[in-house]
Structure formats: structure tokens, C-alpha cells
Amino acid sequence: MFVLELTYTAPLERVDALLSDHVDWLNTHYASGTFIASGRKEPRDGGVILAVGADRAAIEEVVASDPFVTAEVCAYRITEFLATKTSPELAAYRQELPA
Template structure:
């Protein structure tokens, strides 16, 4: 399963910046675990997005709850399950595990 995780900030940017080192470590940890494949900020900076794959809904809910932004009540996520059906061959192969 693949998910698009859309975060929305509910705290000041100063608060978000203070939490950023821990949040970046969280992103790196789940990238290293093979769950996160892409992330970035919204423009303007009101939240962010993460593309996640290879886990089920229960696991992604646990991963989202582990985010330091969420634990600090500074952000919430909308979790959207997606099934890629097209795009750049190289990208869809990576995201879907196809060879």
C-alpha cells in the first residue's frame, strides 16, 4: 500500500523550527526503514507532505503518531491511500517495487 501524508501545522513557525531536528531524525529513520520515499514542505510553509509505501494502514497510523510534530500537538496529518497507475517508468518502478 502507498500513502500520501499531508501535514498541517497548528503551532507557530518558531515552535515548528524548534521541533525540526527531531522531526528530521524521524524522517531519516523511516526512510532508512524503507517506509518514507519522499518528503517536503508546503509552499507557503503551512505543513508538509510525505510519500510512504510498503506498510498497511495500521502501521502508517502508528508511524504518523510517532512524528515529533504530532506528539507535541503542533501538527496533524491527513492520510490518503493511493495506488499509482502511471507516471515516469523509473519512478513508478521504485514506488511500486516493480522491476
């Protein structure tokens, strides 16, 4: 599982101009099952996405296609972790520690 942390690198006016395209991009990846939660950070200086993927390279490819990235209005920090404990609702995403 991956935590994708966005940090805006441009004024909010530029970010907001791309927001509709970013939401369309989010919706595409929710539909594919890659994203399971997302939202703005408070204070509003970026956002966070919880994602699942085959590997880091696949997630990096998804991130690179974000309109915020292609327009250079945000930077991503990608953190991979093993979700060894989840709520019952997220049991499908539970992972095992490597042997």
C-alpha cells in the first residue's frame, strides 16, 4: 500500500485552475481500484491519497500522469508500507509481512 502526499509548489490559483482535471484523474484511478481514499490537507497546502498497486514503479507511473504533476503545481512524496492491520472494511487490502 502507498501513501501519496502532495505538496503544492504553485499558488492556489494555479492549483484551482487544474482542479477539475485532477478530480477526473482521481475518478479514473478510483474506478480502476488503485485509489481507496483521498483528500485535502489542512491547512490547504496539498493532499493525501491512499493507493494500492503492484509495485512502486506502477504507482510512480500513475503519479506522473496527475495533471497537477504535468502542470508542475505539486510535488509528490510516495511512502510504501505494509498494511498488516486494517479495519474490517479494508480487510481486502491487508498484507502479510515477508518471511
